[in-house]
Amino acid sequence: MxxxxxxxxxxxxxxxxxxxxxxxxxxxxxxxxxxxxxxxxxxxxxxxxxxxxxxxxxxxxxxxxxxxxxxxxxxxxxxxxxSPPGEAPARNEFVLRLFLLSSLDLPDLRVLAERMARTSDEQATELAGTIKEIEAATPAGQPHGYARFAAEFGRRWFELQRDWARWVLGELDDRPEAD
Amino acid sequence: MxxxxxxxxxxxxxxxxxxxxxxxxxxxxxxxxxxxxxxxxxxxxxxxxxxxxxxxxxxxxxxxxxxxxxxxxxxxxxxxxxSPPGEAPARNEFVLRLFLLSSLDLPDLRVLAERMARTSDEQATELAGTIKEIEAATPAGQPHGYARFAAEFGRRWFELQRDWARWVLGELDDRPEAD
DNA sequence: AAGCCCATGTAACTGGTTACATGATTCT
DNA sequence: AGAATCATGTAACCAGTTACATGGGCTT
Missing domain, CATH: 1.10.10.10 (Winged helix-like DNA-binding domain superfamily/Winged helix DNA-binding domain)
Known part of the structure; x- marks a missing residue:
């Protein structure tokens, strides 16, 4: 629970x-x-x-x-x-879509991966801005709290999405079918 | 659905x-x-x-x-x-724990973050091995499929967990309370 | 006074989990 | 022959979502 x-x-x-x-x-x-x-x-x-x-x-x-x-x-x-983790199964529709990307044909896959990379990059940039605000609002030398930790995680998460999507695009470009 | x-x-x-x-x-x-x-x-x-x-x-x-x-x-x-994403809300017990870390006192936080970093590193290493097996089983020049994409994502995800946990530990060491 | 935000609740329904139940094939 | 695995299903329960419902306080 x-x-x-x-x-x-x-x-x-x-x-x-x-x-x-x-x-x-x-x-x-x-x-x-x-x-x-x-x-x-x-x-x-x-x-x-x-x-x-x-x-x-x-x-x-x-x-x-x-x-x-x-x-x-x-x-x-x-x-x-x-307590040991992993009791509740993870559910993430975005990740599910990632995992099912290969069910699409190549042109569709390219379009979607490009879209994912773009939106993830935007989200990462937005969170980087939020982090700067948090930093600015925190006096120097003061410890960061909850919000800073969570924001840092979110930024890294969006960067992962972006970088992974770009990596997939790179793999696709190496394919013989690529024009 | x-x-x-x-x-x-x-x-x-x-x-x-x-x-x-x-x-x-x-x-x-x-x-x-x-x-x-x-x-x-x-x-x-x-x-x-x-x-x-x-x-x-x-x-x-x-x-x-x-x-x-x-x-x-x-x-x-x-x-x-x-279709536009984000319809189903994400649920991930591990991430929830990450976000609630700051509800713990400092010694507890250190112990848990260290444990998370360690187990994530082990999982990343294990997946890196799986990826090598996939690479080995795929003839050179052949395109990767579904499994390779998903495994790459998993590896990056575990690395994110590990690196984030280490970053948190670094932040904690900078604190005045640190011994 | 009208409209918005604060604030709490219940009811009906859908999605998801645990437990119960059964039988066929394969392996040892 | 007995155990493990393959294979499918239902029932009862719990978690989560959507819709319905109500009223106080604040702003304009």
Whole structure:
């Protein structure tokens, strides 16, 4: 049950309500890591409260519940982080498309690989800009946090996509069929 | 519905039965791309047959059904490959753990990042060996297929994990708290 | 007062996993 | 003959998505 641990991780970082968690999910985790909508998050928060992993630490003006992690929740998150990985199978539609590229004929393959390389390069450039902003907003010598680590990962991921697509194009150009 | 397109892609590559498809899923797609068990695959094959995307092209000795892709199936696969990406949200437990690393205290973070770097390096080395085998089994000058492309992607992916984890460790060593 | 964002929830449905069930062939 | 592998299926359950529903507070 990764949703539970994702919520624990976000709440350890910052105490917040279900609405904020929904947006945080969308903004930071949804791209590469995990995804969940509010209709899944609210019931899970209730269950986690019942299980003693989190608790309501404050109530906002319009009846919102601000959650925080209990000691038991911290223990559970740590236990999960150290547990052997690979339990939940990975699902990534983009990677699936990559793996199925060879089901296309050569002209189609070229067009798609070129498109993938282009969009990945754009995304990498965009994230590089975001990273510069983070760096600028962080006083020199200060340690980076969560956001910087995640952004660095994302940048490298998009570069991988771009470079792999270019490598495929290079392989294709070496083929006898190439004109 | 990515399952459907994954099956189409595998069947375009090789006509095969549900049992083979289940193993292929496990071996080639399960790591980074997509995952499905036989209990999901068999009913989907029936539905795809009803929808005219695939058809039974042969029957094996013990009553197995060998499926092949119809022209309509090929069209559907191509349409999907060219359709705008990002419809299905990505889910990757490993990446989720990466993103939640900063919820740990510094000593824990170091231990985990070191472990991640080590196991990723082992996986990258293993895949590099697999690639050499593929290269050796392919006559010189011959084009590479599906397996070579996917393996190259996997290698780069594990290297990304390793390098990112090492980068995080480097960032941590620069911290004032570092001993 | 109207419209937007904040904030929480439930219901119906679809996709995916685990468990149950069965039988044929091949290998030892 | 017994065990392993091939081969297909269904049922019950859990996770995740889409749609429906409601109301408070803030801005213009």
């Amino acid at each position: 990764s949703l539970r641990h994702a919520l624990l991780g976000l709440l350890v970082d910052t105490e917040q309500n279900g609405y904020d968690l929904t947006r945080r999910f969308e903004q930071t985790l949804s791209g590469h890591a995990w995804s969940a909508g509010h209709s899944q998050i609210y019931p899970e928060l209730k269950r986690m409260t019942a299980d003693g992993l989190i608790e309501v630490v404050d109530e906002g003006s319009r009846g919102s519940k601000v959650y925080g992690v209990t000691p038991a929740g911290r223990d559970e998150l740590r236990r999960w982080m150290f | 990515s399952l459907r397109h994954a099956l189409l892609g595998l069947l375009v590559d090789t006509e095969q039965n549900g049992y083979d498809l289940t193993r292929r899923f496990e071996q080639t797609l399960s790591g980074h791309a997509w995952s499905a068990g036989h209990s999901q695959i068999y009913p989907e094959l029936k539905r795809m047959t009803a929808d005219g995307l695939i058809e039974v092209v042969d029957e094996g000795s013990r009553g197995s059904k060998v499926y092949g892709v119809t022209p309509a199936g090929r069209d559907e696969l191509r349409r999907w490959m060219f």
